[in-house]
Amino acid sequence: xxxxxxxxxxxxxxxxxxxxxxxxxxxxxxxxxxxxxxxxxxxxxxxxxxxxxxxxxxxxxxxxxxxxxxxxxxxxxxxxxxxxxxxxxxxxxxxxxxxxxxxxxxxxxxxxxxxxxxxxxxxxxxxxxxxxxxxxxxxxxxxxxxxxxxxxxxxxxxxxxxxxxxxxxxxxxxxxxxxxxxxxxxxxxxxxxxxxxxxxxxxxxxxxxxxxxxxxxxxxxxxxxxxxxxxxxxxxxxxxxxxxxxxxxxxxxxxxxxxxxxx
Numbered sequence: 001x002x003x004x005x006x007x008x009x010x011x012x013x014x015x016x017x018x019x020x021x022x023x024x025x026x027x028x029x030x031x032x033x034x035x036x037x038x039x040x041x042x043x044x045x046x047x048x049x050x051x052x053x054x055x056x057x058x059x060x061x062x063x064x065x066x067x068x069x070x071x072x073x074x075x076x077x078x079x080x081x082x083x084x085x086x087x088x089x090x091x092x093x094x095x096x097x098x099x100x101x102x103x104x105x106x107x108x109x110x111x112x113x114x115x116x117x118x119x120x121x122x123x124x125x126x127x128x129x130x131x132x133x134x135x136x137x138x139x140x141x142x143x144x145x146x147x148x149x150x151x152x153x154x155x156x157x158x159x160x161x162x163x164x165x166x167x168x169x170x171x172x173x174x175x176x177x178x179x180x181x182x183x184x185x186x187x188x189x190x191x192x193x194x195x196x197x198x199x200x201x202x203x204x205x206x207x208x209x210x211x212x213x214x215x216x217x218x219x220x221x222x223x224x225x226x227x228x229x230x231x232x233x234x235x236x237x238x239x240x241x242x243x244x245x246x247x248x249x250x251x252x253x254x255x256x257x258x259x260x261x262x263x
Contacts, residue, residue: 005248005249006190006212007187008088008146008151008152008154008187008189009153009154009190009245009248009249010146010153010154010155010191011061011153011154011155011191011192011194011241012156012157012177012192012194013058013099013157013158013196014161014194014195015095015098015158015160015161015195015196016160016196016197016198016199017162017194017206018195018199018200019043019206019229020200020203020205021162021166021170022036022207022229023228023230024229025228027167028166028167028170029173029174030170030174031174031177031178032177033229035181035193035211036207036209036223036229037225038216039210039211040215040218040219040220040221040223041208041223041229041232042207042208042221042232042235042262043207043232044194044206044207044208044234044235044236044237044240045205045237045238046060046195046206046237046238047060047066047067047197047238057197058099059073060237060238060239060259061076061103061196061239061242062075062076062099062102062103062104062242063076063105063239063242063257064239064242064257064259065239065256065257065258065259066258071258073105073256073257074254074257075107076103076242076245076246077104077109077111077114078104079246079251079254080153080251083249084113085113085153086114086115086151086153087111087114087115087151087152087153088115088116088117088142088145088146088151088153089114089115089117089155089157090117090138090142090156091119091155091156091157092119092120092134092157092159094121094159096157098196099155099157103155115145115151117142117145119134119137119138120137121134128164128169131172132172134159134161135161135172135173135176138156138176139180142154142180143179143180146183146184149187152249158173162199184211185212185213188212188213190210190211191211192208192209192210192244194206194207194209195207197238203230205230208241210263220262221233221262235262236260236262237259240262241262242257243257243259243260243261244263246261247261247263248263
């Protein structure tokens with residue numbers, strides 16, 4: 001492997017993060033809108049919400065194949081592991097099967113090169129307090145582990161927080177994600193931020209942010225800054241994420257992966 005490559009590569013998945021949340025006529029998720037102005041931004045088509053939503057939507061992210069594709073799938077986790085690289089997966093306990101079993105093409109993560117951290121689910125009568133505590137726990141556990149500087153690839157999965165008080169939720173998520181982004185950039189790493197799927201059946205689009213020092217003020221697609229983020233040109237599908245990550249990591253894409261790198 002090239003010693004000058006970006007490391008670590010981090011994929012942040014925000015469950016059901018619809019691209020319409022980033023409409024410029026709202027004050028929500030201002031930090032994310034700032035990222036879209038500085039780093040490459042893509043609008044992706046996510047899986048059909050009628051197909052075993054939301055679980056199978058993770059198959060696309062983890063295998064680089066559309067979930068209706070019946071061909072034998074390889075998983076991102078397997079390919080990275082076969083390259084001899086170390087991985088980290090962090091999620092709350094209820095969501096964890098989505099980034100392990102489903103993300104990994106219906107196989108359990110057992111490789112010794114993969115470290116998994118499960119965060120106990122938090123539930124009370126106060127939704128915002130629960131959201132803040134869960135997002136904080138996921139973020140802090142990830143940051144503590146990533147400080148060891150032994151990981152090549154990491155997945156951080158935030159559950160669906162979009163159910164109530166979106167203004168407060170946007171503040172919470174923006175704060176946590178910013179802390180991760182700032183930390184990874186100091187390591188000369190790269191961050192991908194996306195969603196497993198949209199809950200909007202009319203357009204079913206999700207955002208993708210690509211963040212690294214070498215991508216600042218760079219665009220891989222015809223991004224029109226005069227348009228709202230939810231009106232950008234469709235760049236690809238969520239199953240293009242896995243091939244894109246492999247390309248950034250300098251790993252050849254297996255023929256079984258049907259998606260294509262976005263860069």
